[in-house]
Amino acid sequence: MSVQAAKHARQLLLKEYRGVLSTHSKAMPGFPFGSAVPYCLSEEGWPLILISRIAQHTQNxxxxxxxxxxxxxxxxxxVQATGRLTMLAEAVPLTDEAAVEAAAERxxxxxxxxxxxxxxxxxxxxVLQPVRWRYIGGFGAIHWLEQxxxxxxxxxAGGGEGEMLDHMNQDHSAAIAHYAQVAGLPPDPTARMVGIDSEGFHLSIGQSIHWLVxxxxxxxxxxxxxxxxAMARR
Structure with missing residues (x-):
């Protein structure tokens, strides 16, 4: 059960691209401070965020x-009947120049x-390095997960994602449109593939991100x- 729960939790993390970041308030000690943040996943599969140095959550x-x-x-x-995931983590700023460049490109x-x-x-x-996860898949489907x-x-580096994305976006725009159509997503001639992982890929359509398995x-x-x-032939 925990293996399936972990898979569903990870798929939720992949499907979404924004969440509520809660930090320990510096101005109001003892109180949590919530902020809406967009994110994508790092090479490790951890949430990668870009935040301002003057923002309250950064100071926290x-x-x-x-x-x-x-x-x-x-x-x-x-919201009580659908999936939600709380990731307990430690936030680590990226300072190494190569790591920052890789994060920026992604x-x-x-x-x-x-x-x-x-x-x-x-x-x-x-980057938010996970410590523990709390996944709720609906009524009664409650799990503490370690991984x-x-x-x-x-x-x-050298994994091939950039080359695959360039190839799809430059040479196979019709296939990308087909993937979106089959998934019931809004048609958009500017749709682009922006990420590929072992379980699926991300499409950017308008201002939204969608993950297809x-x-x-x-x-x-x-x-x-x-x-x-195989997906193009559906």
């Missing part, structure tokens, strides 16, 4: 890195508008190609 994290991220299914009519694909305010304002990348995140084999888990660029071809 600098004083105490312990935090949580609450992610829930978007558009749910009954984050900008998901949130291209962030490129401008990252350059103009004092924003930094932080949910899954490292992305294609996101690391592969028929089977993929362990190499070759198996990703096979999965995408």
């Amino acid at each position: 994290l600098q004083a105490d890195p312990r935090c949580s991220l609450l992610v829930a299914e978007r558009g749910a009519e009954d 984050y900008y694909r998901y949130f291209p508008e962030s490129r401008d305010y990252h350059r103009v304002h004092d924003f930094d990348f932080w 949910v995140a899954l490292a992305n084999p294609f996101a690391r 592969f028929p089977d888990s993929c362990t190499s660029p070759g198996t990703v190609r096979q999965a995408l071809v």
